[in-house]
Amino acid sequence: MDNYRSGPRSDEIEISVFGPGYGECILFHLGSNNWAIIDSCMLSDRGDPAPIAYLRDLGIDYTKAVSLVIVTHWHDDHIRGIATVIDRCQKAEVVLSAALESRDFLRLAKLHELNPLPLPFGLEEFIRILRISESGRKFKFAIADRLLLSGSDPGTDVPLSVFSLSPSDAATMRAKKLFLELFPQANQRKDALLAPSTNETAVVVWVGIGDTHVLLGADLEEIADPDRGWRAIVSKSTLGLSNASVLKVPHHGSRSSHNAQVWNRLLIPEPTSVVTPFTRGANPLPTPDDVERIKGLSGKVYITSMPQSRKAVFQSRVVAEFVKSATRSFQPLKRGRGHVRLRRSILAPNRDWNVELFGGAYQA
Amino acid sequence: MPSPQLMRQGFNIVLIGNFNPVIFQPQWVAAHGLLRQQEADAAEVKVIHPDVVIFQAEWVKFHVTRDRFLAGTMQEAFFNSLADLVIGTFQILQHTPIRMLGINSDFHFRFDSEETWNEFGDRIAPKEMWRTLMGKPGLLSLEIKGAREHSTAPGYVRVQVQPSAEYHPGASINVNDHYELPGSPDKPIGCSEIIKILMEESRASREAAKNMTQRILMTPGEAR
């Protein structure tokens, strides 16, 4: 852990992927102490969100150093603590999926603001984000092939650009229709709103710094529709992107997110792949088959945390006995610090990435 | 000093405003889905009168007069449900003028001996001065009021410590978290502001009361 707190050099790219088993976020050093944050998660049950905690550990003033915060989609595991990140990173431009720039989504959010949920799930984080926007902060909305950030690194003069590759128009339209359907009628019960399980409006991010390209796949899945999901990116993108040497594997490495054309067209042969596991629920990801599939396509595969023991331990016997008798399954969410860190000089795009593994991360 | 044992907790919500007590009957509450029908059917009605209604359902007691609404429970499993019940009631009766809100927690502890119980009494209310004025001075009640630390909502916190009437040797600690709406007390506003405060503050108030109580019971050595 000695190296943990040493920040990247000014001319060094860093991609830090946090995946503690439930939750995911990525910090990207674009050079010259210019950072981007993609999503947010918690590494412990209390305390700061992972991006804030990490930048603080590096001794970096996140109130000034973060120029871009992207919220790829609204699932719990990608947005826990994101409102705090946005609030504290005052200089950052905030990017949300275009599917959320929708009258019907905002109506849902405003309705649930009238009856806030007592739990850290669902729309609560987004309601906080919207309150920040109401205090004057401006937001940008990501759609396919939109330039989110461009310029050059002041230290090396190397051009840099950040694009969103999704959501597609079709995915955005479908999401807006779904939000309309979710809006309750009068006399309907006040239940909380859970995020729909669809991932088709997730924001896929492409980062280019000189000759180094990185593809961050969020949770986008493969959909049997040429106008949505990975197919829409591969067949319809006009950016001519290729040769990404690092892939943040989409949707925790699931089979449903695999598209062979992504590997053929957007990535170099045998890129470095990073997977964040999803250990909640009945079907943890990635499965062993997923890992083998990804290994067959990659030069190296890193997984941010080990599969965890999911046995619940209770201090009280009466609790243990009731839980055993009342439930078919009970899985505690154990948080770790799973963190894969990749660094490489901006000026040496052909060199191997320097990889460091922290808190249970391992090479598959 | 061994920690005193928590024997029971209570939680009640008090509103000051203008009410019509006869509305608040078990069947009315159940009809709006705020109580189970079975709870309403089994409720014990003590008084229904134009000026006062008192009834007890399994886990909640209502005590409503023309200017005061109280709902309370001694069942920890229903503390959240109590807040929901009050919130729900005044989401329905949204035009009720309400001026003040009290979120109140009470705790009853039993000490392991009269010695530790007396030590506690002497610690929070030193008797040296009183012994010069009377024989065998004893604490009947201690009440302290101050600014709320866990939020900036207008109002104050008042804490009362007494010997427990239920457990001996024991103490009861009552925390009254008092909220006042901004504006003149002679011009009550509708419920929405109060309900908003209740939604936002209920949990934090209970947690703050619990923390405060634990600190009151700590010896100076434990507090360090």
Next chain:
Amino acid sequence: MRTAAAQNDHASLRSSACDHEDRILSGWGSRAFDESLLSSFERDVQNGEYLSPTAQKCETLAVESEGRGTAGEAAFSNEEPLLVMPVMPARREILVAHQCWEGIVASVQKDVFSAKLFDFNPPHSESMAEIYLAEIDDEDRTLVTPGAVFYWTIGYQDRPSGRQRASIIRFRRLPVWKASDLELACKKADALLARLENG
């Protein structure tokens, strides 16, 4: 002659007084009020002036209401605490909670519903559970839908008959959405959208 109410109240007060008789309260002071209550009770009954506590309270409250209405002043001053303790019920059941979760239903299957659970007490852990629907009685079964919030408390229930184990799952009950709620949300959303679109 004592009324039935008076007889009950007398028995209750006498019982309280006996409980306090052998208590030495030198550190805290004398709790003689129960004895004095008992004495005044017996005196009032003899004088035919007895009112049960409930009826007394009604009278007091009625007088306060009238006083306020005519005087135009609030009988409640800002200094009076908003602290009113519920009258202790004669029969008490106290749940000593060992674990409390707040949960949200994620999905409902044939025999179970899956839920996310959150523990607000340290260490603030989260869990996922599949809870058998049999744990929910018929009246609450209609409340088990995706998005429903519930509170699950496990512990021991102390009753007059003794201690029992208890597991209580209580679903959150709130009134239904009103048309005015929906309209208000729409207005606020439209204003926010206009602000977002105008950058």
